[in-house]
Amino acid sequence: MMRNGFILLTFCAALLGCAVAPAQERRPIAWDGLGQDPNKSPRRLHTAKPRATNPAPAASDPNQERQRVLDALRPYSEAWWAVHDEIEAENDRKLGTKLVICPRCVQPRQDEDVTGSTR
Template sequence: MTRHILVLLSFCATLAGCTAAPAAERRPIAWDGLGQDPNRPAVTNRRVTNRAAPESDPNPERRRVLATLRPYSNAWWAVHDEIEAENDRQLGSKLVICRRCVAEPPSEDTTGSIR
């Protein structure tokens, strides 16, 4: 019985030795694209030099006006829509979509029917 335990322990030790890689040998890790790339070397002190000047945001003034109006009135909705349009415009100026990512609409009129 002791002989079997000794053989089993030596077998496990051999497997454990095979699975441990030396610290100097570092292989790439499979990366799913989320978060930081583990294969890229860590950068500790990086400066951003060409920062764009922040745009003047007209929305704080609109929000002050919105706070003074009666909620859900016609004037309130007009100011609210202006704020949302400005937010969409700012987001659209920052958002970049490649041409391959945008699907082209079908050339003929199609429906979702299976018939």
């Protein structure tokens, strides 16, 4: 019985040692994007009151007019596809401005055709 108690105590002490980190060591936490970011410092208690400002006028969406034209055209006609492709290109351009890709992750473009064959 004494031996089992000693083994259990040793096991618990080992787990406790793994779970406790030094107080001065602070590493960033992986954040899934939901809720508050745990890596940001806590906000101050005394925050400035929000000021009433006039909201900036919304930039006109070029796809709104294209969508109206698209709705007026016969579905799947050549003109419909042309307007549809313009809408998709604009959506891709907007996404490209928001999307951030690590420069190391993107392979440089090669203009010549490269194959994996050996001589």
